[in-house]
Amino acid sequence: MRVTRFAPSPTGPLHLGHAFSALTAHARAEGGTFLLRIEDIDRQRSKPEWERRIYDDLRWLGLEWPKPVMRQSERISDYRAVLERLWAEGLLYPCSCNRRDILEAASAPQEGGPRFGPDGMIYPGTCRGHDRSGPLPEDMPLRLDLRQAMRRIDGRLRWTETGTDPGQREIDPAALIESVGDPVLARRDMGTSYHLAVVIDDADQGVTEVVRGRDLLEATPLHVALQRLMDLPVPDYHHHRLIRDETGRRLAKRDDARAIGLYRAEGASPADIRKMIGL
Numbered sequence: 001m002r003v004t005r006f007a008p009s010p011t012g013p014l015h016l017g018h019a020f021s022a023l024t025a026h027a028r029a030e031g032g033t034f035l036l037r038i039e040d041i042d043r044q045r046s047k048p049e050w051e052r053r054i055y056d057d058l059r060w061l062g063l064e065w066p067k068p069v070m071r072q073s074e075r076i077s078d079y080r081a082v083l084e085r086l087w088a089e090g091l092l093y094p095c096s097c098n099r100r101d102i103l104e105a106a107s108a109p110q111e112g113g114p115r116f117g118p119d120g121m122i123y124p125g126t127c128r129g130h131d132r133s134g135p136l137p138e139d140m141p142l143r144l145d146l147r148q149a150m151r152r153i154d155g156r157l158r159w160t161e162t163g164t165d166p167g168q169r170e171i172d173p174a175a176l177i178e179s180v181g182d183p184v185l186a187r188r189d190m191g192t193s194y195h196l197a198v199v200i201d202d203a204d205q206g207v208t209e210v211v212r213g214r215d216l217l218e219a220t221p222l223h224v225a226l227q228r229l230m231d232l233p234v235p236d237y238h239h240h241r242l243i244r245d246e247t248g249r250r251l252a253k254r255d256d257a258r259a260i261g262l263y264r265a266e267g268a269s270p271a272d273i274r275k276m277i278g279l
């Protein structure tokens, strides 16, 4: 039985792009289970009011999901347990470089200028030599030493893509190291990062197909690498098209004008929403 999920962050109103993602994940479950997960690790930007509106909009669209809903803010100790393990294996290092530090280091003559990966500028490894002994540092950003981590993985990273461009995918761990750099697995004030939390949660929830927008395509090789590193099952990935405005720009949280709630207030029906997003 297929298990899919919709994993919004309660940092703003759901817009048409979210509606498309949620309805697609629900349809892909095909009689299996459609889950909702609240990705609220960013405590600054997440608001209970937005979370309440997520439930409300999704119910209005006709969706149902099992309760209680998984909320990432309640799982910090689960993420911590994984970080403890990776730290004990010497795979993490503390890093407090900010964007400017990274830009400066990447601009050094021998580095050849900044390069970009799924998290923006690829980290040039400035802090890799930091002390990795003692207890897991509290409230310090932690990066994964990807080169060292990938030494533990046999063969290539493989997964199945079922979205707009379906097929088998594979990537050499060495190519991943080049294209991603050492990712942050714990952010300051969060106790985790998007990449770590999403991988642990998808595994804990038994998700068999991750349905999400093509904007997250680039993060997928890293997610598969983390699954392999932590001995978690590798789900299928279904990256769907993005909903764009008239100018071809993809919708973002700030596109309040396309918020589902506004269309509702103007009298649109769930069927109207489906039509607007081509379903």
Ligand code: GLU
Residues within 6 Å of the ligand: 007, 008, 009, 039, 198, 211, 212, 213, 216
């Ligand atoms: N929480 C992410 C978002 O709001 C989605 C993450 C995912 O589907 O992997 O865009």
